[in-house]
Amino acid sequence: MVDNRPLGLYVHIPFCNKKCDYCDFVSFSMNEQSQAEYLTALCNEIDLIKHNYDDVTFDTLYLGGGTPSILLPDFITKLTEKLYSSFHFADYLEYTMEINPMSFTRSKFLEYVKCGINRLSVGVQCLNESVLKKVGRIQTNKSVVDTFKLINQSAFLNVSADIMIGLPGQSSDDVKRTLTFLIDNDVKHISIYTLQVEEGTKLHENIKNHKVKPLSDKAQVKQYNQIYETLSQAGFIRYELSNYCVPGYESYHNQKYWNDTQYLGIGVAAHSYIEGYRYNNVTDYSKYISLCKEGKSPVASKEYITDKTRRTERIMLSLRTIHGLNLEKFKADFNEDLLRSKAEQIKQLTSLGMIVIENGYLKIAKDKFNVSNSIILELI
Amino acid sequence: MKQDNIRNFCIVAHIDHGKSTLADRLMEATGTVAKRDMEAQLLDSMDIERERGITIKLTPATMKYNYQGKEYILNLIDTPGHVDFSYEVSRSLAACEGAILVVDASQGVQAQTLANVYLALDANLEIIPVLNKIDLPTAQVAETKKEIEEVIGIPCDDACEISAKTGLNIETVLDAVVKYVPAPKGDDNKPLKALIFDSYYDSYKGAVSMVRIFDGSVKAGDEILFMQTKKSFIVTEVGVYTPEAQPRQTLSAGEVGYIAASIKNVSDTKVGDTITLKSNPIEKPLDGYKDAVSVVFCGVFPLDGDKYQELNDALNKLKLNDASLHFTKETSLALGHGFRCGFLGLLHMEIITERLEREFNLDIITTAPSVEYRITDNKGKVYDVKNPSEMPDKTSITKMEEPVVKLEIITPKDYLGGIMDLCADRRGVYLDMQYIDATRTRLIYTMPLNEIVYDFFDKIKSLSKGYASMDYELNGYQESDLVKLDILLNGEICDALSLIVHKDKAYARGRALCEKLKKVIPRHLFEIPIQAVIGGKVIARETISAMRKDVLAKCYGGDVTRKRKLLEKQKEGKKRMRRLGSVELPSEAFVTILKLDD
Numbered sequence: 001m002v003d004n005r006p007l008g009l010y011v012h013i014p015f016c017n018k019k020c021d022y023c024d025f026v027s028f029s030m031n032e033q034s035q036a037e038y039l040t041a042l043c044n045e046i047d048l049i050k051h052n053y054d055d056v057t058f059d060t061l062y063l064g065g066g067t068p069s070i071l072l073p074d075f076i077t078k079l080t081e082k083l084y085s086s087f088h089f090a091d092y093l094e095y096t097m098e099i100n101p102m103s104f105t106r107s108k109f110l111e112y113v114k115c116g117i118n119r120l121s122v123g124v125q126c127l128n129e130s131v132l133k134k135v136g137r138i139q140t141n142k143s144v145v146d147t148f149k150l151i152n153q154s155a156f157l158n159v160s161a162d163i164m165i166g167l168p169g170q171s172s173d174d175v176k177r178t179l180t181f182l183i184d185n186d187v188k189h190i191s192i193y194t195l196q197v198e199e200g201t202k203l204h205e206n207i208k209n210h211k212v213k214p215l216s217d218k219a220q221v222k223q224y225n226q227i228y229e230t231l232s233q234a235g236f237i238r239y240e241l242s243n244y245c246v247p248g249y250e251s252y253h254n255q256k257y258w259n260d261t262q263y264l265g266i267g268v269a270a271h272s273y274i275e276g277y278r279y280n281n282v283t284d285y286s287k288y289i290s291l292c293k294e295g296k297s298p299v300a301s302k303e304y305i306t307d308k309t310r311r312t313e314r315i316m317l318s319l320r321t322i323h324g325l326n327l328e329k330f331k332a333d334f335n336e337d338l339l340r341s342k343a344e345q346i347k348q349l350t351s352l353g354m355i356v357i358e359n360g361y362l363k364i365a366k367d368k369f370n371v372s373n374s375i376i377l378e379l380i
Numbered sequence: 381m382k383q384d385n386i387r388n389f390c391i392v393a394h395i396d397h398g399k400s401t402l403a404d405r406l407m408e409a410t411g412t413v414a415k416r417d418m419e420a421q422l423l424d425s426m427d428i429e430r431e432r433g434i435t436i437k438l439t440p441a442t443m444k445y446n447y448q449g450k451e452y453i454l455n456l457i458d459t460p461g462h463v464d465f466s467y468e469v470s471r472s473l474a475a476c477e478g479a480i481l482v483v484d485a486s487q488g489v490q491a492q493t494l495a496n497v498y499l500a501l502d503a504n505l506e507i508i509p510v511l512n513k514i515d516l517p518t519a520q521v522a523e524t525k526k527e528i529e530e531v532i533g534i535p536c537d538d539a540c541e542i543s544a545k546t547g548l549n550i551e552t553v554l555d556a557v558v559k560y561v562p563a564p565k566g567d568d569n570k571p572l573k574a575l576i577f578d579s580y581y582d583s584y585k586g587a588v589s590m591v592r593i594f595d596g597s598v599k600a601g602d603e604i605l606f607m608q609t610k611k612s613f614i615v616t617e618v619g620v621y622t623p624e625a626q627p628r629q630t631l632s633a634g635e636v637g638y639i640a641a642s643i644k645n646v647s648d649t650k651v652g653d654t655i656t657l658k659s660n661p662i663e664k665p666l667d668g669y670k671d672a673v674s675v676v677f678c679g680v681f682p683l684d685g686d687k688y689q690e691l692n693d694a695l696n697k698l699k700l701n702d703a704s705l706h707f708t709k710e711t712s713l714a715l716g717h718g719f720r721c722g723f724l725g726l727l728h729m730e731i732i733t734e735r736l737e738r739e740f741n742l743d744i745i746t747t748a749p750s751v752e753y754r755i756t757d758n759k760g761k762v763y764d765v766k767n768p769s770e771m772p773d774k775t776s777i778t779k780m781e782e783p784v785v786k787l788e789i790i791t792p793k794d795y796l797g798g799i800m801d802l803c804a805d806r807r808g809v810y811l812d813m814q815y816i817d818a819t820r821t822r823l824i825y826t827m828p829l830n831e832i833v834y835d836f837f838d839k840i841k842s843l844s845k846g847y848a849s850m851d852y853e854l855n856g857y858q859e860s861d862l863v864k865l866d867i868l869l870n871g872e873i874c875d876a877l878s879l880i881v882h883k884d885k886a887y888a889r890g891r892a893l894c895e896k897l898k899k900v901i902p903r904h905l906f907e908i909p910i911q912a913v914i915g916g917k918v919i920a921r922e923t924i925s926a927m928r929k930d931v932l933a934k935c936y937g938g939d940v941t942r943k944r945k946l947l948e949k950q951k952e953g954k955k956r957m958r959r960l961g962s963v964e965l966p967s968e969a970f971v972t973i974l975k976l977d978d
Contacts, residue, residue: 269937316944
């Protein structure tokens with residue numbers, strides 16, 4: 001491969017006990033039989049492609065979903081074994097798994113650790129049960145508290161939490177309580193999800209029918225800023241638009257998405273970026289199962305990333321990060337001096353305090369991430 | 381053909397009273413067109429006309445009809461049914477000796493019935509009243525007859541009672557045409573005198589003139605002279621319409637047909653011009669010639685700035701067939717390169733812009749319609765201003781005048797109050813009111829044309845649930861206290877949004893415009909003040925606050941493509957915006973100005 005940096009590996013687990021109303025990812029309810037069926041399919045897909053990765057090293061592995069923690073521990077063990085025996089992993093592998101507090105148990109935890117999982121991403125979302133219920137997420141505060149008790153009694157260090165803001169009815173106090181709890185429980189990494197109301201979701205329908213009232217933009221921006229202030233005070237850095245961490249605890253896996261590193265995705269609806277192509281696996285579960293069973297590739301589409309597209313992606317992705325866009329590298333890669341080609345826009349954005357240019361990097365001002373999309377649009 | 385056996389006539393009616401349907405039936409009844417070849421309303425040859433049920437472009441038809449054992453040639457000259465084209469109507473009428481007056485027996489006399497019938501009477505035509513739609517359960521035959529007699533003053537004892545739709549009593553109309561319309565009384569031996577009542581462009585024959593021969597005759601090879609344009613051409617073909625163009629050896633006195641002479645430009649075949657022979661000309665052309673005058677003006681710009689050349693080509697193509705369309709290049713700060721177009725009226729404007737979009741597939745932005753103002757400056761110089769951006773500084777103006785129209789509205793009396801309020805609001809000056817019958821009233825006002833170009837007709841229609849009808853004719857200029865209203869976006873004048881308005885209305889309009897713009901301009905990264913300004917003084921202001929939130933969610937599971945596509949789509953949308961300084965304007969912003977009262 002031209003790019004010899006280690007790759008990331010993502011495995012999608014499409015199962016959930018119940019789909020949340022806002023979710024538009026690929027997820028389904030499951031039984032034991034479907035677990036077995038899906039594991040077989042994953043193994044088939046791995047067998048089909050592994051020879052392409054003989055000479056490369058993976059240094060991150062990420063089990064995302066869905067809700068990987070609802071799987072029987074056995075599934076994770078078998079899958080891990082299959083992955084370890086099929087690909088080369090770095091000794092310092094970052095192995096992350098997403099867990100849901102409602103399905104996390106001591107025995108599963110022990111099994112995960114045994115598998116080499118060294119980073120957990122806990123779906124906390126918000127410590128207000130009724131707010132979560134309104135968006136169709138059934139989760140108790142007790143389950144969250146218990147999850148962290150369990151983790152903190154071990155020597156496990158690298159814990160991340162997902163939280164959501166912009167939820168209907170969610171108050172600043174809810175956000176504050178959630179953040180305080182996470183800081184107190186020694187969480188090292190926090191990902192922020194602003195609620196997106198996607199078409200086709202139940203939430204979209206509920207809002208359309210006035211069953212749920214969305215939070216105002218003003219309140220959302222307030223929460224957005226509240227998070228920045230609270231976490232900064234607690235010693236976190238915002239190393240990406242929606243990701244905070246205690247220095248040293250950046251997610252290696254996620255960074256690959258932003259810094260043009262290759263990654264391989266396995267499973268239904270998984271995405272890959274390999275050798276200049278972006279691939280999407282089929283999103284239809286039974287189609288994925290049957291393709292893998294027949295030994296056929298589950299890739300539904302692939303797109304060659306032309307220089308023009310790569311340029312757009314570079315601006316869009318690097319401006320999400322704390323470092324921003326490396327102007328020299330941009331010039332070398334795309335033969336374009338952004339300071340010239342976008343001189344007028346850069347001048348205006350700078351005078352509005354939207355962007356900062358420092359040490360050869362162009363980045364979004366700390367307090368302007370809330371309008372990052374508009375800023376990016378000016379520059380692509 | 382002897383002139384005794386020729387009848388030249390037209391049909392006048394209010395929109396929708398069945399003129400085109402009757403024309404179709406007449407052609408069918410005379411075997412001019414076989415029934416199976418009929419497409420509904422054959423004479424309306426453009427799609428837009430057919431959709432709206434109105435006739436814009438004229439197509440004459442020559443029919444043969446046997447009456448009491450003798451064969452007659454009946455030349456039907458269709459006329460446009462809209463006030464914008466009243467000059468064309470008058471030229472068509474001048475080509476006839478008689479007119480069929482069609483009145484919908486279920487609706488009675490309407491504003492355009494009156495307007496057109498007065499034109500016909502002015503042209504000394506024999507009027508044959510025809511009551512249409514008598515098959516409708518709502519038809520009021522006796523009442524309608526009484527109305528025609530009382531309001532117009534035409535006896536209706538022998539009026540034909542028909543249904544053009546079902547074909548009932550159609551032959552009585554043909555009989556009446558033969559009996560009552562006088563035969564033409566031209567002289568074949570006199571020098572050629574022919575009236576152009578319409579012209580069109582044919583890609584093989586060039587500009588073709590539709591003519592009525594009054595005296596003399598014309599044949600291929602003759603050298604003809606157009607008396608107004610003073611240009612001469614060699615005739616390549618003459619013929620009649622059946623209704624397709626059918627070549628003939630000659631056209632002689634009394635006949636209606638066409639003359640082709642390899643003319644490159646329709647502006648050389650002007651409606652109302654007189655054709656004669658160059659070698660043996662008549663001394664004086666026919667009366668009544670007028671140049672087609674533009675009354676309403678607006679800027680037309682391509683939505684996509686790169687399509688300027690395409691717009692230019694499209695306008696030139698439309699101009700080939702429509703000598704009354706005028707356009708010159710215009711450059712706007714906000715809209716870039718485009719054209720200032722002049723139209724006969726609002727309908728004409730609508731038709732042209734619609735054809736640009738439909739037939740030429742162009743997305744266009746039109747600016748607010750304007751009229752031609754007359755300005756006298758402090759040096760005594762008088763000149764016209766058709767575009768708000770041309771308006772000079774207030775201090776150099778000693779007098780401003782605006783065109784006014786005489787407006788006639790016929791409405792059921794239930795809506796009288798609302799309509800009179802509207803007229804007063806639009807600076808109308810009440811002249812007269814007459815009761816047509818127990819339920820309907822005729823109102824006469826003078827009103828600045830400037831007030832009519834802003835959705836006045838739509839307003840009348842909605843106020844009266846569609847029952848009122850209106851008509852207007854230009855009626856000179858009046859002195860007026862007019863001001864130029866500018867819109868400033870983030871401190872910069874948006875020239876395409878400037879308006880000339882009466883001083884008393886400036887405040888309300890300025891405020892409405894600011895409010896509307898606030899709704900259609902998306903939030904930016906910075907605050908945008910919207911100001912309505914007259915001569916440097918701010919009269920209204922709104923503010924679009926800065927954008928609060930616009931974030932792309934996390935690229936979940938490495939799905940970069942989805943976010944990128946979303947971004948690319950938004951970028952495309954931005955490209956369609958117009959940039960004024962740092963403000964991006966969606967094309968809707970320019971449309972709002974047209975529909976302020978909603």
